[in-house]
Amino acid sequence: MSDPDYAPLPVSPDTDHSEENERYHTFVNLALALSAVTGIELVLVYLPLNSIFITTVLIALSVFKFIAVIAWFMHLIYDKLLLTLVFGAGLAIATGTVIALMLVMSRSYVDFDAITAF
Amino acid sequence: MSDTASASHDEHHNLIVDNKKLLMWLFLGSDCMFFGTLISTHLIYRKLYPEAYDPLTVFSLELTSFSTFILLMSSFLMALAVSAMHKGQIKSFRRNVIGVIFFGLIFLACQVYEFAHFVHEGLTLSTTTFGSTFFVMTGTHGVHVAIGIFWLICMYFYSHTGKMDVHESAVDVEVAGLYWHFVDIVWIIIFTAVYLIEYI
Numbered sequence: 521m522s523d524p525d526y527a528p529l530p531v532s533p534d535t536d537h538s539e540e541n542e543r544y545h546t547f548v549n550l551a552l553a554l555s556a557v558t559g560i561e562l563v564l565v566y567l568p569l570n571s572i573f574i575t576t577v578l579i580a581l582s583v584f585k586f587i588a589v590i591a592w593f594m595h596l597i598y599d600k601l602l603l604t605l606v607f608g609a610g611l612a613i614a615t616g617t618v619i620a621l622m623l624v625m626s627r628s629y630v631d632f633d634a635i636t637a638f
Numbered sequence: 639m640s641d642t643a644s645a646s647h648d649e650h651h652n653l654i655v656d657n658k659k660l661l662m663w664l665f666l667g668s669d670c671m672f673f674g675t676l677i678s679t680h681l682i683y684r685k686l687y688p689e690a691y692d693p694l695t696v697f698s699l700e701l702t703s704f705s706t707f708i709l710l711m712s713s714f715l716m717a718l719a720v721s722a723m724h725k726g727q728i729k730s731f732r733r734n735v736i737g738v739i740f741f742g743l744i745f746l747a748c749q750v751y752e753f754a755h756f757v758h759e760g761l762t763l764s765t766t767t768f769g770s771t772f773f774v775m776t777g778t779h780g781v782h783v784a785i786g787i788f789w790l791i792c793m794y795f796y797s798h799t800g801k802m803d804v805h806e807s808a809v810d811v812e813v814a815g816l817y818w819h820f821v822d823i824v825w826i827i828i829f830t831a832v833y834l835i836e837y838i
Contacts, residue, residue: 575838607670
């Protein structure tokens with residue numbers, strides 16, 4: 521009698537796994553790319569370059585990592601467009617909120633002395 | 639599969655996408671807003687009160703980079719676990735999930751160590767605005783990681799019951815994977831916006 525713990529799940533014999541096998545190589549390449557980008561970020565902050573340039577590059581690299589994980593690891597490019605729209609709507613509201621708050625809550629708009637007076 | 643069973647199966651899946659996946663993506667969209675406000679609150683207070691605290695006295699970029707790398711690799715293993723489940727390879731699924739749980743626990747251990755170090759250095763939730771926003775934001779992320787680990791442990795033990803169905807379980811694992819990857823992408827933003835930016 522076979523051990524049920526180690527029996528493979530019932531899969532149709534005509535199931536095509538070539539797509540999953542292709543994705544495996546994509547996942548390996550992506551994991552390597554993400555590790556490399558994290559290493560670049562780490563080195564970048566110690567380089568004696570213009571701070572605006574470094575900040576811009578760091579944001580760009582973060583966005584790349586963010587999109588790469590969503591697109592491939594989370595299968596968004598393989599899934600229906602509706603899922604992208606659903607998540608994109610939440611992400612757009614979140615990004616808009618962050619940008620709006622960062623702009624509004626700056627020293628030039630906030631009466632800083634009035635706040636600290638309390 | 640009989641017609642009745644097939645009809646019952648279709649009731650749980652709309653014609654466009656699986657309902658479980660759709661709900662998870664909706665939740666993740668709302669969680670984006672949640673973390674968006676936490677991160678922006680931290681950055682705003684950091685900008686308004688730059689003299690409140692110098693985080694470079696307590697930050698350890700080596701430790702945080704290691705945590706980031708660990709979380710990225712756990713995401714990779716999670717993607718492999720989902721792929722294994724789609725192929726019905728239960729042993730491979732279990733191996734990868736154990737890896738994800740192990741890496742998740744390492745990440746949490748690093749966070750606990752970091753928090754303990756900060757408290758030892760005098761930075762607590764109530765000492766400065768930096769401490770308040772930092773601990774709330776990273777602590778909330780840590781709770782998300784802990785929930786993800788608990789979920790995966792449950793899934794691992796469930797795989798030993800012999801009740802797993804290849805279609806339903808593949809969707810369940812994929813939904814758990816979405817949650818785990820989301821925890822990873824939130825950390826990608828926190829790593830840059832909270833840690834790396836301080837070193838420039």
